[in-house]
Every structure is written in C-alpha cells, then in structure tokens.
C-alpha cells in the first residue's frame with residue numbers, strides 16, 4: 001500500500017507558481033458592465049444597503065458577502081507538523097484551506113496571516129474583523145496560545161470561532177474511531193487509549209473522546225517529554241494537567257504496551273514498529289501528523305496485520321483529516337447564521353460522518369473514487385471527494401445548531417435545504433476527479449507518440465508520477481534525455497520508457513500487419529516500411545493495435561486531420577467506420593458535450609443520429625444523465641430553411657432506432673441550454689437543459705467550442721475520439737501539458753473506445 005500518487009518538490013512549486021502565483025482569485029458575482037451597474041454597485045446605489053444595515057445589522061447577511069465568508073487566520077506557529085515557521089510561510093496552507101472551503105462546501109474563505117505570537121494582538125486583530133465575516137477559522141496556531149485565543153474570541157465575538165486543528169481534528173478522529181471500534185468489536189469506554197502530541201489537536205481529541213464516553217483512567221497522553229502523569233512538572237500547562245494520568249508508564253513505549261488505540265497528532269516517525277507490536281489485539285492506529293505520519297501504514301501493518309491504520313494523508317486509505325469537517329461544519333453554521341459552533345454541532349458532525357461511511361456506497365461515489373468502497377478496515381471514514389458529504393453533513397450540523405439555540409435564522413424546510421445543497425456544488429469538479437480516479441484504477445500503459453515535444457514529455461512524466469499508469473514515450477533516447485533535462489526533469493529519464501522502431505522486437509510484426517491492411521490501397525512494402533518505421537503516429541498506433549500499450553495520445557505536433565489520416569492506416573477511424581469526435585466544454589459549473597468536432601465534415605441525418613449515440617455514451621461514461629439536442633438556427637420548424645432540414649429529421653432517425661435516452665430538435669442553442677426558453681415549447685421532450693449538443697457540421701462545432709474557450713475561458717476537453725476499437729486520443733497543436741494529460745486520462749478510462 002505504498003503511496004502511488006507521488007509528487008515531486010518541483011511539481012509542488014510549479015503547481016503553486018503557474019499559471020499565476022497562489023491558489024485563488026476573487027470574482028465579482030454581479031454584472032459590472034454598464035453605467036447603470038456602476039450606479040447600483042457603487043455610488044449612489046450602494047448607499048441604500050448601507051443605511052439598511054445600519055438600521056438592522058442582521059440584513060448584512062442579505063446584502064453583503066458576510067453570510068458566506070470565512071476568515072482562515074494563522075500566525076504560522078504550528079504549520080501542519082512542520083513547526084513554527086512564521087506567518088508568511090503559513091500562507092500556502094491557509095490559501096489551501098480557503099480553496100478547500102470553496103471546493104467542498106462553496107464557502108468563500110480568505111486567508112489572513114498575522115505576524116505576531118502575542119495572543120492579545122491576535123485576539124484584538126481578529127475581533128476587529130468581526131463585521132466582515134460569517135465565521136472565523138483559526139488554523140495552525142500552536143498550543144497553548146491557541147486555547148487562550150479561541151476561548152477569548154468566542155466570548156467576545158457573535159459569529160462562530162473555530163480552531164480547526166483542535167475541533168476539526170477531534171471531530172474526524174472521533175468519527176473514524178467510532179467506526180474502527182465497531183469493526184474491532186470494542187467499546188470506547190473499555191479502550192485503553194494512548195495519545196501522542198499534547199497540543200492543539202491532541203488536547204481537543206482527548207476532550208471530545210472523553211465527552212463521548214472514553215474513561216479518564218484509560219487514557220494516557222504523551223508529549224516530547226513522554227507520559228503526562230500526575231505529579232509531572234516539566235513542560236506542563238493547565239490544559240495538559242487536566243489529562244494527567246495516574247500511571248507508572250513514563251515513556252510512549254511504556255504507554256503503548258497493551259493499548260487498544262493509538263492516536264498520533266505529534267510528529268513524523270514518533271512511533272516505532274516495536275511499539276505497535278506491543279499493542280493489544282486488533283489495535284487501532286491513527287497516525288495523523290502531517291505531512292508525514294508517526295508511523296506509515298506499511299510499517300505498522302508489517303508488524304501488526306490485524307491493525308486498522310489511518311493517516312492524515314490522501315494517498316493512503318482511511319484519511320483522517322480535518323478537511324472532512326471544517327467545510328461542512330461552517331456550511332451548516334453559516335446557513336443558520338449561527339452565533340457559534342458548539343459541542344452538539346461537532347458531535348452531530350462526527351456521528352453523521354461515521355454513519356455515512358457505514359452506508360452502502362453508491363456507484364456515483366465509486367465512480368468518483370475509482371474503486372468500489374465498502375465499510376471495512378480500509379474504509380472507516382468517507383473519502384474527501386465523496387459528493388454526499390455536502391448534502392449529508394451540513395444539515396446534521398444545522399439541525400444540532402437549531403436545537404441548541406445558536407441559530408439566528410433557523411431553516412424551516414430541511415428537505416428544500418438538502419436539495420439546495422445538492423445543486424450548490426460545481427458538478428464539473430467531481431467529473432474531472434472521477435475520470436482521474438478511474439484512470440488511476442485502470443493503470444493503463446499510455447503511449448505518448450510525440451516524444452520530441454517537451455509538452456508531451458512533461459505530460460508523460462506527470463502521467464506516470466501521478467500514479468495513473470506507465471508512460472511509454474515514442475522517440476529517440478538521446479533526444480528525450482536532452483529535452484527532459486532542459487525541462488528540469490533529468491531525474492525522470494530513468495522513470496519513463498522510451499520506445500522506437502530501432503529498439504522494438506516487433507517491427508516485423510507491425511509491418512506485416514500494416515501491409516495486410518494497405519496492400520490493396522496502393523502501398524507497397526517499401527511504403528509500409530517507411531510508415532511503420534519512420535512515422536511516429538503510425539508506429540504508435542501499431543504498438544496499440546498489438547497490445548503493446550493500452551492507450552495512445554498524439555496530435556500535439558500536427559494538425560488533427562493529418563494525424564487522423566495516419567491513424568486510419570492502422571485503425572478504422574473514419575466517418576464511414578462510425579468514428580465521432582466529442583468535445584466536453586466545462587464552464588461555470590456546467591458541462592456540455594458537443595459533436596462531431598473531429599470526424600464528420602457535413603453529417604447527414606443518419607450520421608447525426610450516430611453522433612448523438614456516441615455523445616450519449618461519453619455522457620454516461622462521465623456519470624451524466626444524457627439529454628440530446630439537435631442544434632440549428634431554427635427551432636421546431638421555424639424559420640424554415642433547407643439547411644435545418646437534416647437537424648429536423650435526425651430525431652426521427654432516433655425514433656426509429658428506439659434509443660433509451662432523451663433527445664429532441666431541431667432547436668437553437670439558447671432553447672437547448674436555458675430551461676426558461678425551453679418552457680416556451682411545452683411539447684419539447686427534454687426534461688431539462690440539454691447536455692449533449694449535436695451540431696450541423698464540423699465547422700460549426702469548431703466555431704462554438706473555440707468561441708467558448710476564447711471568450712468565456714471555458715475548459716475544453718477533447719475532441720474525444722469515439723467509436724474506434726482502442727483508445728486513441730488526438731490533442732491539438734495548441735494543447736498545453738494539462739490538456740495532453742487530460743487526453744491521456746480520457747484514453748486511460750476508455751471513454752470513447754469499444755475495448
């Protein structure tokens with residue numbers, strides 16, 4: 001179970017540097033295009049909400065961002081497990097937390113790094129920020145100052161103040177432990193628990209577990225000085241004293257002998273295999289230090305195969321990390337305009353998380369995660385990308401808040417609230433996550449045909465290093481070596497496999513195969529040799545056809561029509577063979593598939609029906625419920641035009657085929673995508689806006705996609721080549737490294753191919 005998703009320091013820096021420094025930006029949520037917009041947004045219009053808020057402060061939740069805005073505040077004194085590296089160095093983590101708030105719970109968060117270690121200064125600064133925010137998330141502030149700061153801010157502020165490292169960690173740890181103990185058949189009140197790390201996270205974890213039933217006498221807490229026992233004086237404070245145990249144990253090693261549970265919120269490598277070996281049967285080990293755990297799952301399970309092991313990292317099973325808590329705790333709290341996040345809300349969150357992991361995992365989650373998950377030793381807690389979290393956890397938190405009187409605006413219709421949470425999240429993010437996870441599970445050997453292009457080489461390295469599978473690069477060894485070195489990736493030379501006509505044993509087979517296909521098309525042996533040995537597109541396609549790779553990505557260096565012609569020497573990938581190009585356009589939380597963007601120049605009505613069917617297969621592969629619209633500049637027969645006729649007839653072809661998806665047409669694109677416009681045609685058979693758009697010709701497809709890309713900044717994936725036997729994907733000459741990687745991912749999860 002070694003982590004597959006290896007990342008290098010260069011990749012981490014490049015991720016933070018490109019395309020712009022940092023991890024987020026701020027966008028306006030209101031139009032700001034005209035003189036009128038300016039008058040409304042700013043002077044004079046803005047005066048109206050100013051006066052309304054001055055008169056009734058609670059309306060700030062209606063007229064400003066306050067109600068969905070959280071401050072992530074740190075002074076950098078306990079950055080993950082890296083220690084006190086200062087306020088500025090903590091900024092990447094705090095920006096990261098802000099992005100997680102947005103990604104997982106649509107909470108707007110802003111990072112604030114305060115350059116002081118003086119609790120009073122932090123208290124003063126944060127309390128003065130109260131009007132701006134709906135909540136305060138304190139992060140990576142070390143103990144014991146964090147206890148004083150949080151306590152005081154809670155007393156003086158009228159919005160939730162929540163120290164994530166304390167309570168977020170405690171909640172997730174409790175949720176994981178509830179389930180781990182259920183699996184081992186032990187009861188919390190009977191367990192001997194050892195906790196290492198008596199700081200922010202440690203104190204809060206033990207406090208919550210004691211509230212939930214763990215017995216004080218069964219719990220031993222350790223820090224850098226060893227066991228915190230009654231009477232110890234060195235390195236103590238009042239928060240540690242509260243957990244001092246009556247025990248003869250003095251070291252972590254002593255404490256772990258016979259323990260049922262080990263909880264680590266201390267530092268890398270604090271636990272040895274010998275300590276784990278000495279634990280009770282079926283031990284539970286949560287090694288939660290970040291980025292490196294107290295002991296790795298491999299090390300722990302090597303000595304104790306009966307152990308249930310969790311870490312704080314995303315590259316092992318069982319990620320016990322506060323990312324499962326803070327986004328949803330704040331979502332629930334903000335939605336009731338809470339004054340605080342209290343113990344009841346935290347416990348409700350822990351139980352809701354534990355329950356969710358025990359539930360049957362629906363296919364959409366398995367699809368998003370790339371493998372079937374079921375409650376057990378390797379799945380005791382939901383995964384961070386579980387799309388159910390957003391609509392299961394916040395309602396539980398909100399309900400607990402309302403029951404305990406912290407809600408300023410209770411939710412009346414809980415069912416409607418859950419529905420609104422479901423539609424709140426950007427579905428495109430989980431689609432991308434889903435295809436990456438499926439590709440990772442497939443572990444495909446991906447052939448990158450154009451090993452002389454630095455973008456392709458970088459994509460190949462990224463493919464392999466992301467744990468997606470093996471990268472096979474077609475090129476000359478020396479050239480690949482030099483180009484990788486020039487890209488600063490010299491160490492990748494040993495990792496990827498370089499293949500070419502000179503170093504393969506299979507060239508003879510490839511040529512025979514090609515000759516058999518081309519001999520009656522005017523090619524002689526000599527032509528075939530040239531194609532197979534010298535053209536990398538053909539050579540790569542031959543590798544794929546012979547099973548010497550599982551997928552192929554090409555087209556970054558030559559026009560796609562040329563590349564497709566070459567591929568056609570090896571595969572049946574022409575319009576006549578039923579090949580179709582489908583492009584996914586992702587923008588502002590919406591995804592539409594457009595076809596045919598690659599193969600058919602001017603499809604006739606039968607072809608249009610084929611294109612619809614291919615689009616539907618891709619939509620389903622992405623987890624979408626397909627709704628097809630045949631697009632034109634006319635809608636249901638008006639205005640009449642010869643050019644619209646085939647779009648008008650294509651649905652009838654599908655009628656005759658008796659297909660099992662929704663389709664209709666012809667219609668204009670606004671009718672297809674806008675429910676309000678569609679409602680003017682009550683007979684329209686689509687139950688909602690279309691997500692598969694069949695366009696009249698390749699040029700209109702290209703124009704629409706490129707217009708969206710250039711004008712709106714949409715993310716474009718494709719064209720995805722479908723209807724070909726094996727996964728071949730053709731990028732474009734303007735593809736970025738990321739685009740090429742996405743095409744490899746599409747090929748790896750066989751979105752368009754039959755086999």
Ligand SMILES: NC(=O)C1=CN([C@@H]2O[C@H](COP(=O)(O)OP(=O)(O)OC[C@H]3O[C@@H](n4cnc5c(N)ncnc54)[C@H](OP(=O)(O)O)[C@@H]3O)[C@@H](O)[C@H]2O)C=CC1
Nearest residue numbers: 080081143197198199200201223224265289290312321322
């Ligand atoms: N998985 C998750 O979700 C989370 C994990 N964490 C991890 O927990 C750890 C602690 O964070 P936090 O509580 O915020 O930090 P703090 O600075 O508040 O506390 C650190 C505590 O760990 C103790 N400690 C440090 N090194 C060792 C060691 N080798 N052996 C025993 N005790 C040690 C310190 O002891 P002393 O008091 O003697 O100095 C102190 O009590 C970090 O690694 C962090 O990444 C934190 C939050 C969430």
Ligand SMILES: CC(=O)C(=O)O
Nearest residue numbers: 080081165290321322
């Ligand atoms: C996860 C987290 O908050 C930490 O390690 O500090």
Ligand SMILES: [Mg+2]
Nearest residue numbers: 080139140165
């Ligand atoms: Mg933290």
